[in-house]
Amino acid sequence: MKINVLTLFPEMFNSLNHSIIGRAIDSGLISINYTNIRDFSQDKHNRVDDYPFGGGPGMVMKPGPVFRSIESVKQDNSRVIYLSPKGKVFNQEIANELSKEDHIVLLCGHYEGIDNRVIEEYVTDEISIGDYVLTGGEIASMVIIDSVARLIPGVLGKDESFMDESHYDGLLEYPQYTRPREFNELKVPDILLSGNHQKIDEWRKYQSIKSTLINRPDMIEKKDFNEEEKRILDIIKNEIRK
Numbered sequence: 503m504k505i506n507v508l509t510l511f512p513e514m515f516n517s518l519n520h521s522i523i524g525r526a527i528d529s530g531l532i533s534i535n536y537t538n539i540r541d542f543s544q545d546k547h548n549r550v551d552d553y554p555f556g557g558g559p560g561m562v563m564k565p566g567p568v569f570r571s572i573e574s575v576k577q578d579n580s581r582v583i584y585l586s587p588k589g590k591v592f593n594q595e596i597a598n599e600l601s602k603e604d605h606i607v608l609l610c611g612h613y614e615g616i617d618n619r620v621i622e623e624y625v626t627d628e629i630s631i632g633d634y635v636l637t638g639g640e641i642a643s644m645v646i647i648d649s650v651a652r653l654i655p656g657v658l659g660k661d662e663s664f665m666d667e668s669h670y671d672g673l674l675e676y677p678q679y680t681r682p683r684e685f686n687e688l689k690v691p692d693i694l695l696s697g698n699h700q701k702i703d704e705w706r707k708y709q710s711i712k713s714t715l716i717n718r719p720d721m722i723e724k725k726d727f728n729e730e731e732k733r734i735l736d737i738i739k740n741e742i743r744k
């Protein structure tokens with residue numbers, strides 16, 4: 503997958519050169535290129551923002567530098583994503599969908615936003631990473647890159663599966679433990695040491711459903727449960743009522 507990031511602050515992305523994403527870049531599974539939108543300013547002071555028409559606080563990113571920076575990277579098949587608190591809220595489903603694309607352009611705004619003509623002309627998706635306002639789209643772009651890149655085949659090692667984790671199948675992940683068996687008098691649940699894999703699977707399913715019910719009842723509403731899961735959900739609901 504090829505990713506082009508359009509930003510006024512390319513140096514903010516240095517943190518992506520580490521760990522799993524750094525490895526994916528080094529091995530060529532993803533390539534990320536950064537373009538400084540300011541390089542496309544034709545203003546003698548390199549200005550990229552101006553006052554909003556109609557008045558109001560703050561500054562707006564001018565269309566010219568942004569148009570030209572998009573034109574410099576865009577291909578016919580590109581998804582051009584503008585990060586904005588007004589966008590559709592990002593989730594695992596969108597991450598899955600984006601992980602199948604060949605080319606993604608991430609457009610990071612600053613100030614009060616970007617001249618709307620850019621959005622009308624080029625943007626295919628406007629995405630928010632949550633219901634809060636950041637100072638710019640850079641951190642949101644990094645969230646998208648991290649969550650999408652790890653879904654590309656080969657990026658996670660064979661021991662780092664995303665099949666069991668939170669949000670993969672509409673439930674939150676069960677709790678995990680590792681050695682030692684006892685730490686500061688705190689014990690690992692006996693069942694995980696039992697070697698009985700059927701019982702372990704049942705315990706994990708129970709824990710997954712329980713934490714989803716407590717922390718994310720909205721996900722319980724949406725999930726299509728099988729008969730066994732419905733039975734476990736009823737048990738948990740009864741326990742909580744007591």
Ligand code: ADE
Nearest residue numbers: 585586587630631636642
């Ligand atoms: N830019 C500012 N706030 C944002 C948010 N919540 N998501 C994506 N981009 C943003």
